[in-house]
Amino acid sequence: MLQMITGSNFFCNSKAKAVFKITGEDAFSFLQGQFSNDLRTPVGGATYGLWLNQKGKVVADSVLLRIAENEFLAFSNHSLASVIQQRLQDYLVADEVNLSDETISYDRLIISGAGCGALIKDFVKSELRVGQFIQWGDLFVVPGGQLPFENYTVIGPQKSLASWCDQWVARGWVEGSELAWDWARIAAGVPAIPDDLGPTDLPQEGGLEVGVIAYNKGCYLGQEVMARLKNLGQVRRRLHVVRGRGAPPARLAVLYQGGKKIGELRSIAQHQEGFVALAMLALINLNARAGLGLTPTGPATIWLGAHE
Template sequence: MSAPAAARPVAAEGYARIRAGAPVAVRGTAALIWVEGPDAAGFLQGLVSNDVAALAPGGACAALFLDAKGHVQVEMRVHRDAGDAFTIVVPGDRADVLMGLLERYHFSEDLELLGPEPVEIVTLAGGARTPGALTVPGPLPGTVDVVADDPVAAIAAAGAEEVTADALELARVAAGVPRVGVDTGETTLVQEAALEGAAVSFDKGCYLGQETVARLQFRGRANRRLRGLALEGAPPEPGALVTHDGREVGRLTSVAVTPDLGPIGLAIVRREVEEGAVVNVGDASARVVALPFPPR
């Protein structure tokens, strides 16, 4: 769970630039895994949630690795290097988990699994780009992540101003973008975390966990859904229970104190709690809002 991100002056300034659409850059880390060989495309296509086989060389997409029951396990970005070669960009703390899963499902396919290898990345926002770098979708809509041997040079080539990781975290919460492992648990479903729009193809063939994802999309609905919480007063710590009419309906996962929206949080809340409802979050109160957060 994400500790409250406070709007300290430097973070607040960077957050404002991100929200204004200015060209900015944030340095970070990730890990790379390579899948290479004649069967690489088919292997990944049968495991991850997005249509990686449809990518042209140089293309990339967000994807999820689910378990057989459709629970979200790992988020990733997949880059097609060539017809039979892919680079997966994965959060460093989930790299070994993803590699273990790939190895578990690798049987007789003609391919190699390489990695994971830690790398530095640069998140670019506001239209900034670094020509020639390996580029994948970034953590927020309209952003990209570039793999950078020299982050300083990559930022300079993009013509961007560097801002802090705290600024990006504030912007993430304000945009209502969940982080797998922070806003999700081991049994969270794709639609509960509102991940189906960016990381799922509903046109591709079968993949691990697809039956649950498709059933919720076309024949039912999830009983819980990611929601924004416009908090009143001092924000509670992540993990605080969300209750409505004396009943537990969720748990606070991400918290931020932003210059324009004030204290806000994310929680996967039971669907019967409608937007506009007032809930208790620990000892505080909050109003349930749609995402991304509307202006106050």
């Protein structure tokens, strides 16, 4: 399954989970005080980060595209629009900010494969790097920075994306399913927000302490907890890639090692050889070489695996 993503030219077309336009004379200052990452980027910047609560726990995630000084487009691949909207509206008091939910108008196209960047450059007549985006007509083209292979996300109206899909097929790209993409994401150890990392979890427990959390931009919601964790050291739990054969257990199934509860499963993807999953595991007394069981006394049927 992973070979389909990394070893072939692949695209996947689906609905965007959340898309917002954020404008107004206070748009930048408001978002800078709410978002976990630093938005002091030039126009054309694309920044991935989190929406945290007061305790530093993860509410949702987004990629923020800076279209103008006080105009942003925010989208999320996994977090729901209603959750992001509520999180932002809870802290909109006297700010001159307009928050417009555009989710219904946008679809999402994911593209990967050797040479996809060169082909996109040929389409849009511009070279893109991680941390940038380009607006091409009514499409927003964004290089992906989390997965360990070349990939791009394109956000735009369904009709425009359908036209792009036809062009990719004509050039030999294969349309695949979100299941294949999920397998690649999980195998790479990249959490989906909030399925793998949510309101009971800290960003550091999902390996998101680097490149997603800003430690020197000033105050934002959850910033004090982030600074304290950075200064004091390790978290007690962490997401791990795990694997097993046969039918996968249910999501949130409890995992045991040495007769004691040690964690739970989060995202799971299956194919004919078995399954790969992300599991939130306690670090104290975890034996990475020993297997994990689904009951305190049952056999080990799940094993920790290296990120691919």
